[in-house]
Amino acid sequence: MATVGESDRTAPDGRRSWPVAAGGLPGGEARWYRRDPLGFVERAAREKGPVFRLPDDGSLCVADPAEALRVLHNEEGHYDEVSDFFHVRGGRLGPRETQVAIGRAARATVRAHLAAHRERLPAVVAELGEVSEWPSAGRAATHRFLAEMLLRPDSPPALRELMARVVGRDVLIRSGGRLARAARLALWARVVRAVTAEVRARRAGRAGPGPGRPGDLLDAVLGSTPPDTPAAQVAQVYLLLFRTSVAPVGHVVAWALLAAATHGVDLAAVPAESAVRESLRLWPVAWLLGRPVHRAHQVGGVRVEPGESVSVCVYLLHRDDRHWPQAARFRPDRWDGPGPRGPYLPFGGGPFTCAGAAVAQTLATGLLAAVTDGARLEVRGGHGRPHVAGIITPPRFQLRRTPTRP
Template identity: 40%
Template sequence: MDELETLDDLRARHGPIFRRGPGVLYVGEPAEAKAVLADTGSRYREHSDFFQTGKGLFGPRSAQQEVGRAARNLLRDHWTARSDRLAAIVAREIGPDSRWPDAGNLLLYTCFRDVLVPEGELRRLVDQVVRHAVLAGARERRPVLLRAALRYRVRRALVAELSRRRTRDVRAPADLLDVLAAAAPDDSSRTALVRLAEVFLSFLFAVVGSTGFLLGWSVYLRATAPGAGGDLAGVVREALRLRPVAWNFGRFPAEPHRLAGTEVTTSDEVVVCSYLVHRDSRFWPDADEFRPQRWSAGMPPGGAEAYIPFGWGTHTCVAAGFAVQVVEDVLGLLPPAGQWRVEARRHRPHVAAALAPPTFTLRTNGARTGEGGEHGQDHPRRTGGAQHPQE
């Protein structure tokens, strides 16, 4: 059995909350999962799934929120301003025989690269990070020492660039590094700069990796279930339900307590598993089936009780809406789904920190839809209320 099958089996045998090895408690019961993520009762240590670094937590929370909003707005404005070029970029980057999920990741990197990092040596290093650390399975294909050396080089270059930008008076950020250089201005220590460098890498993974994987899942699931129906919004939301990219959220108790009758100690890790939460049949009929049409009237009845693809509580991903918008926009510029054919040696997902689609080739026929949307009509661009996948 693979990792996900193992979790399904453990839930079937032990219920939605179960121990998996010493000191690890999995939570797949929706109400308890939300309580843990919202930290009801302040029972867990302060934690961020995005701003946690090797040098500690970047914070305080107010600074996290400020950085998240500024970055989201920057990326959203960049996306909107280039909407007229998107069809040409998709047509150029996604050919009739494209290899996924890498194709989706690299497409988004092409779209956002100018607003992530400037041209020059630093960009060349970030290019390597994308190829050797962000793409699905990339880390397994590159020796540990080479990965460590690349991380050291890019972190050093990021610290130097952030330090240089701290001295600039920037009225409006031109790229993500400007946003980060303006964060926590009262602390210019090397430790603070290292934290910001690691936050940059978290952004890179969110923009290129996580959002790219969501795009890949949307393509894969729609292509392998051609009769599933539903519109683009339903496809993306159902992909998030069935195959949540952020599928585990780890929390560490600050005090001993009971969780649904289970004793939890401060040496435990409590893992909220959105993969299990999203398969609760009380809230999701035919929970293991890809059914985009269930979203035809918005959130399905009862679905809000068991839907946490971007977390829950104060650390909910502040840019979730923008991620969904980006994926919908790209899907609308691909050839009609009736012309898709998936070829894969195996259909098991890549299971790591993020849940990525299996490696597959998407073969398409007919004219591209950059000139007329998925169904031969203009694909509308939305420009308001968007967010990006980042806390």
């Protein structure tokens, strides 16, 4: 999207070109990156090569497979060993051992819920009705299925209602516009206070998990953090996990539905797991992975210093025609048996790979299978550009799901 004082030019291949200032000279890169980060990195990689600087913070963007894996695996100790995912007010929750413990406990909690309740997925999809609005419907269905895992049924009803409102009002993602942002921040602040109060209540002795009362995600965080961890920090980590348990799964399914309609793929004729994998290739959950530099070194011939950041662009790695035949096309068949495949990092890579990646992929597969099973699908809309704010959110579209059998 062009900004004030710039013209928005389109190249003959249909791709957007660099923004050009009124005087005809290249300019406005930072503004364009903020408005259209995916278009920016695509063009930058074509014109500058697989290693280039991002204009907003000067971090080095890497789209070369060998350099990307070198960064993510960090075998030479060039990068900070504490994950930025656990960023809370006042810094990062650490040490690394605590972060690993939280990830393991959260993964085990989600996996147990999925194993015990997977047969509920068709009923959850049926509740969406014949016509549903996506990607909101995907987030709503995921939350409905995971609700008792996210918060135990004996949690305060007001808190459970508040968390459902967060999902229903799309507060899990950052929406645009000042009023929308103000409302989102106000509701999120209220949620943080409510979850902090629940942390204190559970610490004070409210009945915890036991026979007939399986633990929830908040119990997993509480049981994995030192007892002196401030309640507000426990709440913030829980909310990070809440977000990443709901929004990405709903978005993966939404992207699969939209991409299949766009490229003429009959989802009923392909394995749901293959469609989910291909959706994650085109629209990875973690599209840009930042790593803080700990020691000075070179990446792709460019020197980086301590205090700088290197960002691996998974979005570009997954769309490189040199490693993925027909990279821009939605082709679930590429996952059928052995074949030429490039680097695949939809949930990150190296020691900081998302702890719940396998569980999230399994849940997305089950949800997509429930949507496609025994129904004819029709997608309308979805022609806008994605919204990028941490994760890549699909443009809105309508899904008509007509049952093909009683």
